[in-house]
Amino acid sequence: MSEQNIPYEETDLYRIRHSSAHVMAEAVLEQFPEAKLAIGPPIEDGFYYDFDLGKDDNDKPITFSEEDLEKIEAKMKQLLKKNAPFEHSSMSIAEAEQFFADQPYKIELIEDLAAGRLDENGNPTTEPANEVSIYKQRDFVDLCRGPHVKFTKQVKANAVKLLRTGGAYWRGDEHKPQLQRIYGTAWHNRVELEQYLERLEEAKARDHRRLGKDLGLFHISPLVGAGLPLWLPKGTVLRMQLEDFLRQAQTARGYLPVITPHIGKLDLYITSGHYPYYKDSQYTPIELDDDKFLLKPMNCPHHIEIYKSQPHSYRDLPLRLAEFGTVYRYEQSGELNGLTRVRGFTVDDSHLFVTPEQLEDEFIAVVDLIQYVFETMGFHDFRARLGVNDSDSDKYAGTPEMWAQGIKAIKQAADKAGLNYVVEEGEAAFYGPKLDFIFRDVLKREWQLGTVQVDFLLPERFDLEYTAVDGQKHRPIMIHRAPFGSMERFVGILIEHFNGAFPLWLAPVQVTVVPIADRHNAYAYEVADKLKQAGMRVEVDASSDRMNKKIRNAQLQKIPYMLVVGDREAADGTVAVRTRANEDRGDMALSVFIEQATTLVETKSMDL
RNA sequence: GCCGAUGUAGCUCAAUUGGCAGAGCAAUGCUCUUGUAAAGCAUAGGUUAUGGGUUCAAAUCCCAUCAUCGGCUCCA
Numbered sequence: 001m002s003e004q005n006i007p008y009e010e011t012d013l014y015r016i017r018h019s020s021a022h023v024m025a026e027a028v029l030e031q032f033p034e035a036k037l038a039i040g041p042p043i044e045d046g047f048y049y050d051f052d053l054g055k056d057d058n059d060k061p062i063t064f065s066e067e068d069l070e071k072i073e074a075k076m077k078q079l080l081k082k083n084a085p086f087e088h089s090s091m092s093i094a095e096a097e098q099f100f101a102d103q104p105y106k107i108e109l110i111e112d113l114a115a116g117r118l119d120e121n122g123n124p125t126t127e128p129a130n131e132v133s134i135y136k137q138r139d140f141v142d143l144c145r146g147p148h149v150k151f152t153k154q155v156k157a158n159a160v161k162l163l164r165t166g167g168a169y170w171r172g173d174e175h176k177p178q179l180q181r182i183y184g185t186a187w188h189n190r191v192e193l194e195q196y197l198e199r200l201e202e203a204k205a206r207d208h209r210r211l212g213k214d215l216g217l218f219h220i221s222p223l224v225g226a227g228l229p230l231w232l233p234k235g236t237v238l239r240m241q242l243e244d245f246l247r248q249a250q251t252a253r254g255y256l257p258v259i260t261p262h263i264g265k266l267d268l269y270i271t272s273g274h275y276p277y278y279k280d281s282q283y284t285p286i287e288l289d290d291d292k293f294l295l296k297p298m299n300c301p302h303h304i305e306i307y308k309s310q311p312h313s314y315r316d317l318p319l320r321l322a323e324f325g326t327v328y329r330y331e332q333s334g335e336l337n338g339l340t341r342v343r344g345f346t347v348d349d350s351h352l353f354v355t356p357e358q359l360e361d362e363f364i365a366v367v368d369l370i371q372y373v374f375e376t377m378g379f380h381d382f383r384a385r386l387g388v389n390d391s392d393s394d395k396y397a398g399t400p401e402m403w404a405q406g407i408k409a410i411k412q413a414a415d416k417a418g419l420n421y422v423v424e425e426g427e428a429a430f431y432g433p434k435l436d437f438i439f440r441d442v443l444k445r446e447w448q449l450g451t452v453q454v455d456f457l458l459p460e461r462f463d464l465e466y467t468a469v470d471g472q473k474h475r476p477i478m479i480h481r482a483p484f485g486s487m488e489r490f491v492g493i494l495i496e497h498f499n500g501a502f503p504l505w506l507a508p509v510q511v512t513v514v515p516i517a518d519r520h521n522a523y524a525y526e527v528a529d530k531l532k533q534a535g536m537r538v539e540v541d542a543s544s545d546r547m548n549k550k551i552r553n554a555q556l557q558k559i560p561y562m563l564v565v566g567d568r569e570a571a572d573g574t575v576a577v578r579t580r581a582n583e584d585r586g587d588m589a590l591s592v593f594i595e596q597a598t599t600l601v602e603t604k605s606m607d608l
Numbered sequence: 609g610c611c612g613a614u615g616u617a618g619c620u621c622a623a624u625u626g627g628c629a630g631a632g633c634a635a636u637g638c639u640c641u642u643g644u645a646a647a648g649c650a651u652a653g654g655u656u657a658u659g660g661g662u663u664c665a666a667a668u669c670c671c672a673u674c675a676u677c678g679g680c681u682c683c684a
Contacts, residue, residue: 063612166679167611174681178611181679209676213619222657222675281682327684332609333675335682345684436684448684486684517641545646552645566643578644 008042013188016155017042019086019148020076020186021049023155024162026140027075028182031068037142038105038170038179045196046185050168052105053180063180064165072182077157079138086148087136096132096143105170106143158190161197203443208495209338215500215557217491217508218339227336227343229488234508237537238494239487241506243324245604246348246373246483253369255322255350260302262326266292272301273397273461277430281329283343299325300480303351304462307476312466317476318358322350324487339492340447346487352479353464359477363413363452366481370437370450373483377494378503378606381440382449384419386410387427397430402456406433409454409477429480431457437483441497449490453480501558501580504608505601511538512554513575516547516566523570527563527590534594535601555580560608561597579608 008014021040024047028035032053040049053062064072091099093114100106116128135144137152149155161184168181187193204210212218217235224230231239247257266285269275275282278297285292296302303321312319326346335341354362374382388407389396396403410433414421421435428434434453438446455478458464465473484490494502504510511531515524524540531538539559541550547564554562563575568587575593577585600607 061611066613164678165612168680169610172681174610178680180611183679220676226675329683332682334609334611334680336676341683347684451684482684484684489684514644516643519641544640546640546642548642548644549646550644555645562644564644568643576644582645584644 008044012149013186014042015147015149016159016188017047017186018144018146019152019155020160020184021047022086022135022137022140022142022144022148023079023152024072024076024182024184025049025051025142026079026137027072029140030075031072032062036103036105039109040142046163046183048168048181048183050170050179050181052170052177061178061180063167064182069162069165069182073160073162073184076162077160080152080155080157080160083151083153084137085151088133088146088148089136090131090133092131093129096134099141100143109143155186156189159188159193160184160186161193199443203445203496206443206496206499207338208340208492211495211500212338212492215495215508217495220338225343226333227331227341229339229342229344235491237508238502238506239491242484242487242490242494243348245376247322249369249372250320250322250350253320253365254318255320258303258306258321258323260296260299260306260323260325262296262328263293264296264302266294268301268305269294269297271461272298272304272458273431274298274301277395277397278329281331283328283330295328296325297327297329299323299327299347299349300351300458300478301462303349304458304464304478307351307353307464308462312353312476314355314466314468314474317466318352318354318362320350320352322348325349339488339495342486342488345489348482348484348487350481352481353459353466353476354479355466355468355474356477359409359454359479360413360416362479363409363454364417366452366479367414367417367419367435370452370481370483373450374437374439376604379439379449379497383438383440384414384421385427385436385438385448386414386421386423387429387434387436388423388425389428389433390426395430396428398432398457398460402460403433406454406456410435410452429453429455431455434480439493441493442499443496447489447493449485449493450483451481451485454478455480499558501560503604503606504560504597505604507558507560508537509539509557509559510536510597510601511561511563512550512557512559513538513540514547514550514554514562514564515540515542516564518542518544520565520567520570524565527565527575530590531594531597534598536594536597551578555582561593563593581608583608 025037025040028051034054036052038050038052040047056062093110096110097107100110110132113129113132132143133145135142135146135148163183163185165180165182167178169178170176185196187196215234216232217238218232219230221230274297282297283295285294306321307319324346326344328344331341331343352362389403414435432453432455434451436448437450439449440446459475459478464476466476468474513524513528515521521542528538528540551562558580560580562578564578565575569575573590574587575590576587577593
């Protein structure tokens, strides 16, 4: 398409979606004449519009029902076909305030525009506006910067669909009124719409919650607790492959393993400064006698205490302490989601204690490790984001100097490593700036995974020191880092990315041996034993099912290899190799298969 | 946490307006001994998420709680 290289805001699709939002609002007003309009922008793949429908007799907010949505969609399609031009004009602030007098949200937007505070998207503006831009189709007039299509008919009625409703806070602030949002999608034509809907179906089919159940990877029991996943044997095998891989990579890079308990005294987190920041998302402290203990929300304080357990010379540094450390955060109930958003999760955590001279090299080495990990996973589409503090936010600790120093260190190291990154305000940790690695999966969805943070604050808080060449005590700097981020989220993403068909080295079961009839079971077990001796994870399907059924079951479990064995194979010492890609490779000597498979495992190949 | 929807067998779903809770798959048993994506027959499986309430009668209506899903806010 010709639109690929121009900004989204300038594309036809953007206009189509923006115009769809207006026509949808027009349709809503026909059904709900009292609705107050908030904002209705185009978004990725579609658009939304927020409405305030007022309260019912019981003072409960009026919401859209599913039937409402259908009616609105039908009405909207009618309005699209009943052609009308989008007319652009402007009004003075005073005119606009009068015109939108019964639209409080529009008034707020107009006032912000007039004062030069915020534009209609909530972004800061530089200059106060004298007049505002408006768009009109038929009797529907909206405060809007545009652009729009010229006529409503340019939005094809069969290329638009309303998807869902939901609550949304005015201006994204949970202390402000909650509005009713309708999401819709709009495309150039019907075919594109259908393709998009298919994409949604595809995403649903690879949902890790669905696959996690079907493939027996994890389970979440309400009795254990929401957001506290139980790892089933197959999920555990998968996770352990990841952990072993990283552990090995870390050992090769001079990391030292440590293990720390799941709780710690409240005082520890008060010293670290975590407590005030995590108070709201924290399991309440456990009180015993005169002490209070917290389920740890972070591993750093424990690792710091390990550092402090003995005096350090500059010769000991950098000290790289690594642990798969499980932390607990009491996330809001509405936030929980399978493995990707949980209340107890394991961070592939490490804390590096370094001298100022070592900071840059160590940071680069960490970035290098993260990239190595991603590449090994077959994650090639990722970007980096430098999260810095928000100048006017009070949620960050430390001095401006510390922040400047940290940001500078990250920038220098990232530049030296040749890494492209974008800077985003308000994306820092409370104790320092961080570099996040954001991965785009096969469905083009973005996930924040690995993270590296430079920290001058905690060494200060805990009064960390080492003896330098000059014989004086100096303050080390800490680097916090986690390539996977959290094992739970990472595995969740991995499941969706691979659609449950993991590369051989990660597959919980790598091979299923399929005996054709009972009399082949003995040979099947013999084959399985040899595979196990070669380090393969293998199952024998000795059930009374037909061979076809056994193959089907293995296919559904996305097991990489099915080895069919019958009279021929038993006589020749061979196996008939079939892959989950429906590929029949015919008979081959077992030794040849083992040779091939183990090589693929060793090289962590994506191929079968 | 907020707004909305949902919760029936291990899984996927049925059950007219309130009137005896059912099917497919999975499980178990038996028969068949099978050559690359579902053999046949039989058996078992449920306090309809939990706790209250309305009713002669509740899976169905009402209330509360828990959980899940879709959004918002927040985040690894």
